[in-house]
Amino acid sequence: xxxxxxxxxxxxxxxxxxxxxxxxxxxxxxxxxxxxxxxxxxxxxxxxxxxxxxxxxxxxxxxxxxxxxxxxxxxxxxxxxxxxxxxxxxxxxxxxxxxxxxxxxxxxxxxxxxxxxxxxxxxxxxxxxxxxxxxxxxxxxxxxxxxxxxxxxxxxxxxxxxxxxxxxxxxxxxxxxxxxxxxxxxxxxxxxxxxxxxxxxxxxxxxxxxxxxxxxxxxxxxxxxxxxxxxxxxxxxxxxxxxxxxxxxxxxxxxxxxxxxxxxxxxxxxxxxxxxxxxxxxxxxxxxxxxxxxxxxxxxxxxxxxxxxxxxxxxxxxxxxxxxxxxxxxxxxxxxxxxxxxxxxxx
Numbered sequence: 001x002x003x004x005x006x007x008x009x010x011x012x013x014x015x016x017x018x019x020x021x022x023x024x025x026x027x028x029x030x031x032x033x034x035x036x037x038x039x040x041x042x043x044x045x046x047x048x049x050x051x052x053x054x055x056x057x058x059x060x061x062x063x064x065x066x067x068x069x070x071x072x073x074x075x076x077x078x079x080x081x082x083x084x085x086x087x088x089x090x091x092x093x094x095x096x097x098x099x100x101x102x103x104x105x106x107x108x109x110x111x112x113x114x115x116x117x118x119x120x121x122x123x124x125x126x127x128x129x130x131x132x133x134x135x136x137x138x139x140x141x142x143x144x145x146x147x148x149x150x151x152x153x154x155x156x157x158x159x160x161x162x163x164x165x166x167x168x169x170x171x172x173x174x175x176x177x178x179x180x181x182x183x184x185x186x187x188x189x190x191x192x193x194x195x196x197x198x199x200x201x202x203x204x205x206x207x208x209x210x211x212x213x214x215x216x217x218x219x220x221x222x223x224x225x226x227x228x229x230x231x232x233x234x235x236x237x238x239x240x241x242x243x244x245x246x247x248x249x250x251x252x253x254x255x256x257x258x259x260x261x262x263x264x265x266x267x268x269x270x271x272x273x274x275x276x277x278x279x280x281x282x283x284x285x286x287x288x289x290x291x292x293x294x295x296x297x298x299x300x301x302x303x304x305x306x307x308x309x310x311x312x313x314x315x316x317x318x319x320x321x322x323x324x325x326x327x328x329x330x331x332x333x334x335x336x337x338x339x340x341x342x343x344x345x346x347x
Contacts, residue, residue: 074104254280
């Protein structure tokens with residue numbers, strides 16, 4: 001599987017090959033070749049003996065390895081859709097941090113297509129990408145496991161999977177949804193519907209669970225007819241909202257599992273003459289920039305997207321340094337960022 005996943009890199013010498021042959025770290029090889037930093041003479045000799053063993057002359061190796069080192073300044077970010085309004089802030093946080101540390105961020109937009117995701121990873125590995133920032137929402141992402149099996153540094157951003165093999169930066173989606181629905185209940189709303197996301201994506205499943213738990217803890221029923229499920233993209237919620245209004249009983253609030261869904265729900269309500277929030281309150285999730293510009297302004301759960309991007313980039317560079325020093329990835333750890341309820345006019 002590894003041969004199929006990773007392209008053949010034998011056409012030129014890799015700094016990892018030299019380090020393995022010499023029995024030293026990648027950082028040490030880099031210092032020996034570039035003349036930067038202190039390297040013991042005995043260690044330097046090991047490096048050049050390794051170069052000879054690999055059948056490369058010192059003059060050729062310098063010209064061959066240095067471009068490889070330059071290529072390793074590339075970090076690839078895998079995103080499922082460039083149209084998703086949360087990603088510009090995540091990208092900004094990651095890119096600004098990486099630029100300060102002389103890395104270049106390369107974006108790969110997969111359109112949630114596994115074939116495109118695999119091809120993007122293969123191509124970026126072929127170009128020597130040092131690591132990956134992955135915004136994957138799948139419950140089980142087989143390409144993450146393939147990266148891990150090949151000891152490729154990667155960090156999950158704003159996502160988590162059921163296989164905790166990689167470090168991740170995210171929020172507690174269950175608790176954030178629970179707190180949001182609890183706020184609606186405390187505000188006097190007792191008939192709360194939900195515009196749910198794709199349940200095959202872990203974060204939306206967690207938000208739905210938080211919604212249900214908040215209702216049951218308050219002694220309120222979870223009514224299946226008030227769970228609008230995502231089967232046709234966010235615009236499908238326009239008709240679903242109208243169908244909800246035409247049901248036997250109207251809700252007095254709708255919790256939406258992201259802001260774009262909330263915008264569509266609000267448009268449907270307004271087109272049907274429903275007053276927001278007097279008749280039906282609407283709450284979103286994410287706090288994308290436009291949520292403060294719609295009318296009425298949207299109450300929503302804010303995620304620290306810029307900080308998520310920055311923190312993910314920092315942790316990825318730490319992974320890269322750890323592998324350079326020790327030859328293996330560090331143990332994964334998971335950082336949970338705080339959320340904040342932003343109360344506006346829609347509730």
